[in-house]
Amino acid sequence: MATRVLKLASTFGLLVTIILLWLVYVEIASFARIWLASRQIEVIPRSRLQTIYKSQDWVNTLADEWGPSNQLNYQAFVGWRRKPFEGRAIRIDQDGLRRTFHSHCDADAYTIWMFGGSTVWSTGSPDWLTLPSLLGQQYEQAGRKVCIRNYGEKAWVNTQELIKLILELKHTEKKPDLVIFYDGPADVYETYQSGRAGVHENFDEIKRLYEEHVSETNGNFRYLLKTNTARLFMEQRFMNLVGERASKDADSIAQQAVRCYVENLKVVDVLARAYGFDYAVFWEPTIDNGHKPLTPDEETRRQRAHEQTPGLEKADRTARACVDSISPPHFFDIADVFDQVTDPIYFDWGHVSAEGNRIVAERMYRTLQQARP
Amino acid sequence: MSDVSRTEMMETLTGIFREVLDNPSLVLRDDLTAAEVNNWDSLNHIDLIVAVERRFKVRFTTREVSSLKNVGELAGLTLKKLAAHP
Amino acid sequence: MTFISFEFLVGLPLAVALYQLCPVRMRVLFLVLLSYAFYCSWSMKAAVALAATTILTFVAGKLIGHSGSKHRAGITSLVAVVILSGYLIFFKIVAVTPIPRLGRLIMPLGVSYYTFKLLSYVIDVYWGTIEPRPSFLSFAASIVFFPQIVAGPIQRPADFIRQLPPIQTRLSQGTPRLVWGIAKKIFIADKLAPAVIYVFGHTKGLHGSELLAGFYLFPLQLYVDFSALTDIAIGMGLLFGIEGPENFNRPFTASSISEFWRRWHMSLTRWLTDYVFIPLRMATRTGGTAGLAFSITVNMMAIALWHGLTWGCVMFGLVNAGCLVVDALTARGRTRFFKAHPRLDGPGSWLGWLLTFHLVFIGLVFFRAQTLSDAAWLLSHSLRGLSPVRSGLSHLMAAAGAHSLTQGLVGYVALELAERYRPDNWWRRVESALPLWVQWSVRVAMTVVVAIGLFALTVRSGGQQMPFLYQVF
DSSP: HHEEEEEHHEEEEEHHHHHHHHHHHHHHHHHHHHHHHHHHHSSSOHHHHHHTTTOOOTTHHHHHTGGGOOOEEETTTEEEEEEEEEEEOEEEEETBOOSSSSSSOTTEEEEEEESSSSSHHHHOGGGGGSHHHHHHHHHHHOOOOOEEEOOOTTTTTHHHHHHHHHHHHHHHHSSOSSEEEEEEEHHHHHHHHHHSTOOOTHHHHHHHHHHHHGGGGSOOSSGGGSHHHHHHHHHHHHHHHHHHHHHHHHHHHHHHHHHHHHHHHHHHHHHHHHHHHHEEEEEEETTSSSSOOHHHHHHHHHHHHHHHHHHHHHHHHHHHHHHHHHHTTEEEEEEETTTOOSSSOSSSSSOOHHHHHHHHHHHHHHHHHHHOO | OOOOHHHHHHHHHHHHHHHHOTTTOOOOOOTTOOSSSSOOOOOHHHHHHHHHHHHHHHHOOHHHTTOOOOOHHHHHHHHHHHHOOO | OOOOSSHHHHHHHHHHHHHHHGGGGGGHHHHHHHHHHHHHHHHHHHHHHHHHHHHHHHHHHHHHHHOOHHHHHHHHHHHHHHHHHEEEHHHHHHHHSOOOTOOOOOOOOOOHHHHHHHHHHHHHHHHSSSSOOOOOHHHHHHHHHHHHTTTTTOOOOHHTTTOOOOOOOOOOHHHHHHHHHHHHHIIIIIIHHHHHHHHHHGGGGOOOHHHHHHHHHHHHHHHHHHHHHHHHHHHHHHTTOOOOOOSSSOGGSSSSSHHHHHHHSHHHHHIIIIIHHHHHHTTTSSSHHHHHHHHHHHHHHHHHHHSSSSHHHHHHHHHHHHHHHHHHHHHHHHHHHHOOGGHHHHHHHHHHHHHHHHHHHHHHHHHHHSSSHHHHHHHHHSSSSSSSSHHHHOHHHHHHOOOHHHHHHHHHHHHHHHHHOOOOHHHHHHHHHOOOOHHHHHHHHHHHHHHHHHHHHHHHHHOOOOOOGGGGG
């Protein structure tokens, strides 16, 4: 009897030991996995930059400066904006605005404020080849000198841009003559990710971090949620949830995103009349919502994107069709801007090369000239 | 052909195997299997069966053929058939 | 949950550790529960179907084995075979055509593999090759055993059950095999995949050099991918004390097409040989050449259609059947010719090897191409427009990622060399001659390398993975 009990106890002890050791192993493996993923801080890997830009001498500088310039400050109401940075290919000022070339900001210059996400900020291009810079160049080539402010910031959605517009209108002396929005798909992505329109990207994660921090006043075991294992598990579950939701509700996601977007534009319209500025809203192209003939490399990028964000393609296309059918005032759908371009343009789902920026800037300029002769 | 001994059976089988498998130096053992012999594949297997059937004027069923594991069992099966129908 | 996913690989060591702790008499139950848990994580409904067919087959086996009359046993086994075959064929059909009310049903995981295991049990019991198993648990374990359920190898229940209860687990053999399989998949097969996907996804838009590249790359990718799956299956099996049958024996070294089929997907071809070819051949053995051709063709078509009910598979079957018939009919003549001209034997083998793998590769184009017309295009245009080789290949490199493709090819060459020279066998031979401290240092070093390898692969797995090609059967 005693030996039986002893044997049982030792088996139980062994079992507990094995499980504990295994949990440690899982924690280490999760840590390694998260660490590996975080090393990919480059949105666009150096090798791809080099392939598209070939042997330009600034490519390595751009790739080197990407990481250090990618630090965020918390900003009231809009969430985040990049910290100031002094580089050669990337320069960000004290207000978090990226340097714009071909921009002449004299006292009475025609002032353009450009709002958007990382495509306006122009991930993958140096300062002199950003979308705002190249738009400025379009004006220059036509004999006009304009002042362009690049309010683009990564992962921003239209609502953040609207809030930033309000904040800037409040405290900037010189009001804009023209406000440009270049976005759209980011709002679709945000709705796809969080399941609700009208919030910002990574809403659930930021919400969780905030609420965890707040609840730290009492003693609890919530620190376990900070383990690598828990993080990985929750991330996986989150991704599965996003994928499942999108596969059922792609249309609903698109419609919600567009509805929020269109309501924002009504506010912009009111502001434009109150502050006396003109405005233009451009829906941007993605690798899915246009009909560009894709190069083999772009095709691979597209497949990759579909694997990582299943169901987003349908929402993306539906949203474009939806906003086109509503056709708000001052709205221009330029998602077809690359439809005749056979050269490689896309780095990934949304980011384009400097050549892409140039094509978009040209189209924007032409559209603006045609709309107001 | 009613009283064939085991040894005679193995001798005759050796002749058949050597001819069908085109291997003049092949030596048969009771526990010899197809895996050990070059050229003894599923196609030749049936040719061997047919040759044995013709030689001894017996007939095997698929069931019987499928359950044979080695040469010894083939010899034993053939002898059994001969004893049953002399 | 797939095999190469973080969740699976991180959970495997726990399963293995608990299995070690588990008393031997409870290990079969452990395997059944673990395998069903794994299968349920994929789909509950499919698990129910699997359990139902397993129970049905077990009962049928008992009825056949203990039946009084041969006649009754025959009827029972016929009914069982018809039900099981119908079950498999149903899912094969549904995979290509949606059913009005059910829509498109996804094929249950491993249905082609486990149905063949069940069929082999019924037929073996009927033929008297084995006795019906007394223990349902052992039988169920042989069918649902999770390392083999995803993509084989097709181990006969008798062979599996013979090894129960699994007293001895073989961690030192199983772990390196498992790591080797995962590494093959991630570092070779997945690197070759993008180029293959590109060529077969855009076939009609491509010319010469790209098509030719796709022609040669696909069979290599298929071989590495599938043999990797087999390595993983066998490696994992060994961790639980079960030795599974091999599936591959350096297939691309075959110098005749019949030899190729004795080296490729061996567990499947052996199954079909035993249960389709031999019975058919026995029935047609007096039919001369026609009987032979008929048996070979039916057998080969069965292999082809087992993979899917598509025209591509049909053509794949016909091409191989044609080659096999010609091979069978000329075998004797060829042997005699080379015996009479021994000096031509060397070049003859070499030519045979070249011809064999080209014929196999041609068949595989039909297997892989999305449509028959794509396959025809690829075969007819591979040798046209070869001059812009650099631009064609550079397109391919761009699609596949130049580094990726190069790595895949270098890896493949390394793989073939490893399979030819078998460093592991060499080590086993020289090991005992070396001083003890050398032996132990190497063993420790190998263990560390394998453990780190497994850890690294676990961390890296999932994410941008290519799905296993043979997992959809």
